[in-house]
Amino acid sequence: MRFRPADILRRITTTLALLALPLVTGGWTSGPQSTFDTKGPVARAQLEVFNVTVYVTFAVFFIVAGILAYATIKYKARSDSAEKAPVPDQGHGNPFIELGLIGASIAALVVIAVPTLRAIWYTYDVPEAERANAYEVNARGLQWWFQFEYPLEQIAGSGQLVTGNELVIPAGRPVRINLRTSDVIHSFWVPKLGGKVDMMPNRGNHLWLQADEPGYFWGQCAEFCGESHAVMRFRVIALGAEDFAAWLENQKKPARDVVAPAGAKAVLASYDMTPKKRNAPGYTADFDANPLAAWTAMQFPEKDEDAVLVNQGRKLFAEKNCVTCHAVRGHGASGVNAPDLTHFGARTTLAAGLLENNKPNLHRWIVDPNNVKPGNKMYMGVNGMAGYMTADDKGRMTKSHIQVNDTEARAIVEYLHSLK
Numbered sequence: 113m114r115f116r117p118a119d120i121l122r123r124i125t126t127t128l129a130l131l132a133l134p135l136v137t138g139g140w141t142s143g144p145q146s147t148f149d150t151k152g153p154v155a156r157a158q159l160e161v162f163n164v165t166v167y168v169t170f171a172v173f174f175i176v177a178g179i180l181a182y183a184t185i186k187y188k189a190r191s192d193s194a195e196k197a198p199v200p201d202q203g204h205g206n207p208f209i210e211l212g213l214i215g216a217s218i219a220a221l222v223v224i225a226v227p228t229l230r231a232i233w234y235t236y237d238v239p240e241a242e243r244a245n246a247y248e249v250n251a252r253g254l255q256w257w258f259q260f261e262y263p264l265e266q267i268a269g270s271g272q273l274v275t276g277n278e279l280v281i282p283a284g285r286p287v288r289i290n291l292r293t294s295d296v297i298h299s300f301w302v303p304k305l306g307g308k309v310d311m312m313p314n315r316g317n318h319l320w321l322q323a324d325e326p327g328y329f330w331g332q333c334a335e336f337c338g339e340s341h342a343v344m345r346f347r348v349i350a351l352g353a354e355d356f357a358a359w360l361e362n363q364k365k366p367a368r369d370v371v372a373p374a375g376a377k378a379v380l381a382s383y384d385m386t387p388k389k390r391n392a393p394g395y396t397a398d399f400d401a402n403p404l405a406a407w408t409a410m411q412f413p414e415k416d417e418d419a420v421l422v423n424q425g426r427k428l429f430a431e432k433n434c435v436t437c438h439a440v441r442g443h444g445a446s447g448v449n450a451p452d453l454t455h456f457g458a459r460t461t462l463a464a465g466l467l468e469n470n471k472p473n474l475h476r477w478i479v480d481p482n483n484v485k486p487g488n489k490m491y492m493g494v495n496g497m498a499g500y501m502t503a504d505d506k507g508r509m510t511k512s513h514i515q516v517n518d519t520e521a522r523a524i525v526e527y528l529h530s531l532k
């Protein structure tokens with residue numbers, strides 16, 4: 113088979129054009145999990161290491177590919193007789209070229225090593241000078257969701273503040289995150305802010321990150337940890353100093369009580385159950401356009417809250433055994449195997465960042481969690497607590513333990529959304 117130089121050139125340009133396509137269209141540089149769109153110093157340090165490595169390896173690639181292309185075209189056999197000609201005398205290498213190549217390789221590695229080592233030290237822990245200003249939280253991985261503990265925020269009678277799946281941090285301050293796991297290895301990663309560091313059994317890892325400004329960021333478990341690994345997500349919400357203090361104050365309060373006026377009747381709230389599909393399943397356009405504003409709006413009780421329904425839901429939450437796994441501080445629920453729901457109504461996502469926390473999505477989750485997130489522990493049971501399914505006497509997951517019908521789900525949704 114013979115290639116003409118024009119053919120080779122066409123192939124090379126097509127390949128390069130294909131590789132460059134995501135760059136041109138912004139496919140690599142935007143999106144909620146892009147590491148190119150950095151929003152904090154740790155992520156920037158990591159991007160810098162990536163860039164330096166890319167520049168050096170691209171330079172090596174173009175030099176080698178250029179020499180190869182030059183030799184291929186220039187010394188190509190252009191006729192049948194040239195093709196059959198004997199191989200010319202082979203040289204034995206030139207010591208200057210060989211030493212030069214060794215030297216150049218070492219130089220290239222040094223160019224990569226210097227910023228790499230600097231970044232390893234910088235990203236390992238909060239810099240000495242800023243330690244006094246740092247905030248500290250613990251992040252714990254569980255199949256397949258995240259728990260966040262605030263050791264600096266103690267609540268009388270119930271220990272430290274605990275939340276799930278949404279980590280709220282102060283913007284403009286370094287945050288040291290102690291990484292723990294309750295089961296297998298997970299990994300903590302917030303692409304725009306920093307990561308990833310593994311959460312290892314019996315080993316205390318940590319990392320730090322900082323958000324330049326208030327914002328809403330996506331996080332993701334980055335270590336394969338079982339069936340729902342790919343949808344083990346979380347969010348980081350960075351707030352200005354005042355907003356952060358206000359958020360903490362509200363979180364430390366027990367769950368909100370909603371009192372129904374005497375004689376009030378429930379109006380069955382109706383909502384469209386069609387799943388909304390945009391960038392991520394269940395996300396609405398409003399939410400995508402400004403997630404931080406959507407988050408802020410969720411901190412306040414809903415205007416059309418149905419007090420009677422809320423209280424029916426509160427009763428059902430206990431009757432359906434949701435309390436065996438979930439805690440709702442102040443409402444008699446103190447389960448420890450699942451996300452704390454004390455202020456669940458103020459979170460923007462559900463099922464570990466998988467879906468927007470709106471009523472139709474929450475409804476789907478409560479009626480049939482396995483349909484939303486296959487294999488999850490709310491459905492399968494966890495630590496000996498029966499979930500929606502429970503084992504029969506032969507250990508098979510067959511009997512359905514918790515069943516929630518549509519009417520009941522509407523009440524539970526109203527209750528959970530009242531928990532601001």
Ligand code: HEC
Pocket residue numbers: 255256257276277340429432433434435436437438449450451453456459461462463464465478485488489490491492493494497498499500514516524528
């Ligand atoms: C066997 C323990 C168990 C029981 C019982 C249980 N859950 Fe859960 N629940 C979980 C676990 C585990 C998760 C996290 C699932 C995931 O994201 O993988 C969860 C997640 C949730 C979430 C989403 C929380 C978040 O921050 O993403 C809601 C809401 C919820 N459960 C409501 C309920 C309701 C209502 C009931 C009762 C009808 C109930 N759960 C019963 C274990 C349980």
Ligand SMILES: [Cu+2]
Pocket residue numbers: 253256297298299333334335336337341344
């Ligand atoms: Cu994981």
